[in-house]
Amino acid sequence: MARNEQLIRQHKILQLLEYNRFGRTIDELRAELVNDLGLTRLHGRTVRRDLEALQAAGFAIQTDNVERGKVYKLGRTSKGVHEIGISATELISLSIGRELLYPLMGTQYWRGIETFWNKVKDVIPDGVFEHYDRYRKTLYVFGSPSKSYEHHEGMLKTINRAILDHRILEITYAPIGKPPSTRRIEPYGLAVYQSSIYVVAAAPEVTEPSQRLRNWKLDRFRHVVALDEYFKPDPEIDLSDRLGRSIGIFSGESPTLVKIRLGQRAAAWVGEDPWHPEQQIEAGDDGYSILTVPTSHPREVLPKVLSLGTEAEVIEPAEFRDAVAEAVQQMAAKYFSA
Template structure:
């Protein structure tokens, strides 16, 4: 244990440049007498540590000598703080990361602190479907966030071909296994699902970072807006009991099961982006679900039914057959 404490003392001294025994004691949660003994032990062991008595004195490394005792490369440090940054870590991990930042050589410290604020994790699920992104694209985006440079992003929206745009990467958020890039754009802060990113080109131009930007705070605001869009409409329906597990898998927390009906069916309500989208999502259950309200959802189902009947009906029913 003392060997560990001596290493921690040296790292603390290295990070601060000059320390007092009282400061070491407070940092390592030991008595001031123990801290002074440890500092003296470092000097006796040949570490270039010296003490200076009097007001403004303390302990320092001779000539500002530095020792990289972490054994980590710059890339390893950046990866560690990206994965376990304080934006999403628990209190114990945040404390450990703060200590590690103080222990790092100055040349590594800035990149580590930038990486620590470059990611946030949100565990609530929206879709239940995780989409992976290419490792090289994810690395490129993470590097752009840490380095503070703009990227030329190829992105394909739902049902649309890929287009390119220049964005200012500010962080990466993970929600239920799905990664999102948070970026500044000419239309303000936006999110981009990494599973829809088709290319990443680093421009080298510096990002325009909003004043006082904090990734965790920005993500909460953006997530709230996305969630509002996802529950903008409600469909009321009745469903067979056997359809409940399927509906639960489709809609998760957006499904509410109501009273049981006399015919063995149940009342259900589902929230979604629009009545038409909800109708299309529920169409696969066929006659096991009957949408009751709103009229737009019923009309969309009728339209889908007519299209499917035309496409898949008997040959005599099809146009030109």
């Protein structure tokens, strides 16, 4: 058993009791734990011991005898612990964040978002909500891709458990343009980039340390199983630092600084909507500017440069310039082949 398995199980029990105000029997909790955590087996005595441990820790878990048997539920004292005050401005900010996370709809993350949102609406005064509702109608959120990971909920549960337990995953992965293959990965975390979810995981067969950690797009997972095999996480890996080094989802130990020549309009656009927090734009005497931005792969630069049309030209390094030139040549051949 992994060291933190009991903690994960007890945290899930609290969630289940919180979602069900009429309580749950031992058997009902056991069945939901097995389903949500992807367990192969779980005894009712283990669930009972977890409940007793939570009660001993101070959680107000009460029991009641009903028609279907003895049920466990959170007492009223637990309800008041999380009460918060919220202003109309804070409510607007929260609702905007909720709309930006629509791609998570149907997953366990979205249920948590909706549960919290409904709790907030239940506790705020009518006047505050009316004020929020009036001002919220002046602001609209657009541009989020119309995709959802609802059908990946089971996979996400398995992946989450493997991340927490440091278990190796066996996946069937289908990259675009290639046949599906079975791989073994060591998952470190999840990343959301432009409304897509990626599993940040190491490929055990890769021996080069700087190349082991990769980002696997969840859309391309066809099957996933958490094996009864464990890995030792690399303490040197900092996901927040690693994922923030480049302008896109590709990651690496040492991103490349790419220089791009921008026209006046393009420089203004990139200044308004930066590609990266560490980008630099230096204006030249000829009316053009040089953008310097870190990136890990030519495929990250290509769509951004092409979107600027003739207003942008990759200067260096040669690998990135050649990648854009090749794409432009192939596009021109298609348009002028007639």
